[in-house]
Amino acid sequence: MDLTTRSRAHRVDDHQGPVPLVQQQVNKPTLLHMSGTRPRGWMGSRCAGVGLLVWDASAVEKSVVSTDALSMDFKGHLALDSLDVNIGSGVTGLVGSNGAGKTTLFNILLGLITPTSGTALVAGLDPIKRGAAVRARIGFSPERNILPEDMQAYEFVRHLSQVRGLPAAEARSRSSDALWLVGLGEERLRPLGTMSTGQRQRVKLAQALASDPTLIFLDEPTDGLDPVQRDEMLELIGTIHADFGIDIIVSSHVLEEVERVCDSVVVLDAGRCVVTGSVSELIGVIDTAIEIELVEIQDDGSIAAVVAWLRDAGHEATLNGHVIRLTGESDEMFDVARDAIATIGARVRRFGRHRTSLEEVFLSASTKIGRPAPYAMSNRDEQ
Amino acid sequence: MTDSPDANAGSAQIQDRGYRTFDGERNGVAAAMWTTMVQGLRSVLGIGRPAKTKILPVICAAIAFVVPGVFVGLAVFIPSEILDPNEVATYADFYSFIIAAIVLFTGLVAPEVLTGDRRTGMIGLYLSTPLTRTTYLIAKVGAVAVALSIVTIGPGMLLLIGYTFAGAGPGGLMDWLTTLAQIVAAGAVISAVYAAISMAFSAITDRRAFASAGTILCLLVATSVSASLVEGADLSENYHLLNLFVAPFDLVAHIYGETDGLAYDLAVTRLILGNLAWVVAGFGITWWRYLRMEVTR
Numbered sequence: 001m002d003l004t005t006r007s008r009a010h011r012v013d014d015h016q017g018p019v020p021l022v023q024q025q026v027n028k029p030t031l032l033h034m035s036g037t038r039p040r041g042w043m044g045s046r047c048a049g050v051g052l053l054v055w056d057a058s059a060v061e062k063s064v065v066s067t068d069a070l071s072m073d074f075k076g077h078l079a080l081d082s083l084d085v086n087i088g089s090g091v092t093g094l095v096g097s098n099g100a101g102k103t104t105l106f107n108i109l110l111g112l113i114t115p116t117s118g119t120a121l122v123a124g125l126d127p128i129k130r131g132a133a134v135r136a137r138i139g140f141s142p143e144r145n146i147l148p149e150d151m152q153a154y155e156f157v158r159h160l161s162q163v164r165g166l167p168a169a170e171a172r173s174r175s176s177d178a179l180w181l182v183g184l185g186e187e188r189l190r191p192l193g194t195m196s197t198g199q200r201q202r203v204k205l206a207q208a209l210a211s212d213p214t215l216i217f218l219d220e221p222t223d224g225l226d227p228v229q230r231d232e233m234l235e236l237i238g239t240i241h242a243d244f245g246i247d248i249i250v251s252s253h254v255l256e257e258v259e260r261v262c263d264s265v266v267v268l269d270a271g272r273c274v275v276t277g278s279v280s281e282l283i284g285v286i287d288t289a290i291e292i293e294l295v296e297i298q299d300d301g302s303i304a305a306v307v308a309w310l311r312d313a314g315h316e317a318t319l320n321g322h323v324i325r326l327t328g329e330s331d332e333m334f335d336v337a338r339d340a341i342a343t344i345g346a347r348v349r350r351f352g353r354h355r356t357s358l359e360e361v362f363l364s365a366s367t368k369i370g371r372p373a374p375y376a377m378s379n380r381d382e383q
Numbered sequence: 384m385t386d387s388p389d390a391n392a393g394s395a396q397i398q399d400r401g402y403r404t405f406d407g408e409r410n411g412v413a414a415a416m417w418t419t420m421v422q423g424l425r426s427v428l429g430i431g432r433p434a435k436t437k438i439l440p441v442i443c444a445a446i447a448f449v450v451p452g453v454f455v456g457l458a459v460f461i462p463s464e465i466l467d468p469n470e471v472a473t474y475a476d477f478y479s480f481i482i483a484a485i486v487l488f489t490g491l492v493a494p495e496v497l498t499g500d501r502r503t504g505m506i507g508l509y510l511s512t513p514l515t516r517t518t519y520l521i522a523k524v525g526a527v528a529v530a531l532s533i534v535t536i537g538p539g540m541l542l543l544i545g546y547t548f549a550g551a552g553p554g555g556l557m558d559w560l561t562t563l564a565q566i567v568a569a570g571a572v573i574s575a576v577y578a579a580i581s582m583a584f585s586a587i588t589d590r591r592a593f594a595s596a597g598t599i600l601c602l603l604v605a606t607s608v609s610a611s612l613v614e615g616a617d618l619s620e621n622y623h624l625l626n627l628f629v630a631p632f633d634l635v636a637h638i639y640g641e642t643d644g645l646a647y648d649l650a651v652t653r654l655i656l657g658n659l660a661w662v663v664a665g666f667g668i669t670w671w672r673y674l675r676m677e678v679t680r
Contacts, residue, residue, distance in 0.1 A: 110510070110511050112510055112511075112678060131515060132412055132513040132514075132515065133513075135511055135512055135513050136409065136512075136513045138511065140507075140508065140511035142504055142507050142508065142511075144504045144507075146502070146503050146504050147503055147504065147505075148499065148503045148505060149503075150432045150433050150436065151431075151432070152431070155431055159418065159422050160508060160512065162410075162414070162415075162418040163415045163418050163419055163509065163512045163513075163514065164409075164415070164512045164513070165409030165410045165411070165414070165415065165512075165513065166405065166409065166410070167407065167408075167410060170405060170407060174402075174405065177401055177402040177403070178402055180401070180402070181401070181402040191433075207508070209402070211405070212404050212405035217511075244402065244404065
């Protein structure tokens with residue numbers, strides 16, 4: 001599935017592989033097939049069965065990472081199940097609950113483990129056969145925050161930059177530059193053991209960045225961060241791609257983070273790809289309904305009164321908690337909703353068109369392939 | 384008269400370049416291995432680390448270098464007619480004076496070089512670079528061997544240089560170079576065997592203390608086991624090759640050609656094979672463990 005073109009989005013439908021959500025803007029040549037083997041460049045996934053596949057010649061050139069029927073079986077535990085993904089340039093979110101296969105996929109893409117079957121390509125190279133060449137182009141920030149405690153941040157970044165191939169003088173200057181970039185310029189000579197979790201996450205990002213990779217894998221980069229640190233980290237990730245053109249694949253189990261920072265998303269569930277596409281399209285699906293979230297003070301019945309007013313006026317209004325969903329032609333519905341609120345005197349917290357969240361997309365996909373609701377997926381507020 | 388600001392405007396430069404792309408040529412795997420080896424060595428010696436991490440290496444080095452230092456002092460201050468330094472301690476048998484330092488340093492080095500990377504997750508980062516498990520291990524073997532050489536080759540070198548300046552060194556350039564080669568070869572044998580043993584223990588456990596204790600215990604227990612087999616069970620003297628204080632040091636004696644005082648009559652070939660077996664076993668266990676190790680969590 002190509003994620004390069006923002007107009008392209010897919011989701012799982014009725015036990016089938018991911019199917020195109022938006023087909024009309026797919027680049028030429030466009031061919032539609034229902035099954036069968038395919039040359040590289042086929043977009044789409046058969047991870048959940050036979051799917052509708054879309055051929056995009058440009059995907060071959062643009063692909064940063066692609067996998068073809070990639071499976072990883074850890075002695076009976078299927079961590080990846082015939083995974084087909086095609087990730088283009090930009091910031092891509094690799095989303096999934098714990099155990100979904102995110103870290104396993106990273107490990108295969110880094111050439112650290114050999115898949116049971118299938119193939120993977122990173123920048124056109126096979127990470128198993130040409131692991132050193134692949135890893136020379138990649139920066140990697142692991143999930144765990146335990147680092148050598150008595151090593152200075154600068155020394156840590158400098159050393160890894162040299163191991164990644166930078167000459168000594170260049171490694172020295174770039175390590176400082178990278179640490180300044182992530183906001184640790186003043187702290188660069190501090191031992192890692194004295195740094196907070198947020199600072200360690202930044203150091204890990206700096207070491208991934210310092211050798212000027214073309215692609216960075218960030219494994220749970222916001223893990224353990226407070227909300228402010230989390231915002232800063234997400235902003236930093238966006239900046240790195242925007243300013244330096246480095247492609248980033250960031251794994252997370254927090255959908256809201258992915259919505260904020262990523263151009264594209266690949267959602268894994270039990271080693272399978274359940275949703276993939278451009279974030280703007282997946283979450284930007286707008287229906288004609290509008291949502292009114294009201295504030296109820298001391299059970300004054302204002303919310304129920306607004307619903308009753310709308311229904312009396314002949315409109316379709318449903319209530320879910322404090323949120324009223326009003327279906328109809330949107331321009332008219334805004335006026336109707338305004339009148340209802342003003343007449344009852346209700347207090348409004350939020351008022352606008354309904355937008356599909358990534359979590360709703362994931363929930364819908366999981367339900368359609370017969371999986372239970374996402375057990376470990378959560379948004380930021382729930383953490 | 385000072386220049387006007389405009390006079391220097393043409394030479395002004397912005398020194399803070401900030402993060403930027405790198406278009407230069409990158410070094411290869413060999414350079415990555417070298418960097419990793421040097422970093423391992425720095426870690427063992429406590430370079431760039433807090434003072435407390437320097438204590439043990441300094442103690443070991445002090446023990447190892449004090450002995451040849453004393454011999455050199457005797458050679459300098461006592462005339463050779465009264466006391467011939469080469470009769471006090473030869474290059475072969477002076478190891479018996481520093482064996483404690485070598486054993487202590489062996490217990491310190493490999494656990495520091497290997498287990499630290501696993502506990503801190505550095506191994507995952509190393510293997511996300513052009514290094515593979517094998518090239519990573521080769522770099523680490525280099526770090527351990529070079530570190531051990533400090534106490535296995537360094538004291539011999541001090542003795543040679545000290546005796547030379549005291550006028551008690553080998554006569555003639557060829558003899559001097561031969562002695563130098565013997566010192567390097569002898570130190571390399573001890574370093575290789577002890578590095579292999581300590582790396583095997585360091586590969587088995589993530590706990591540095593356990594790896595250190597295991598290494599030192601192995602050296603001691605092997606001595607008892609071999610003695611029991613040869614003297615208790617009356618088996619072949621070849622079982623002395625299990626003795627990690629006999630196998631390498633008897634070979635060292637053969638390297639120096641000083642076999643008169645050896646307690647056991649083990650042929651050179653058997654000594655070479657015995658030491659080789661220890662090296663292969665130690666590094667083999669280490670390699671086997673690392674090939675199967677999960678490195679990213």
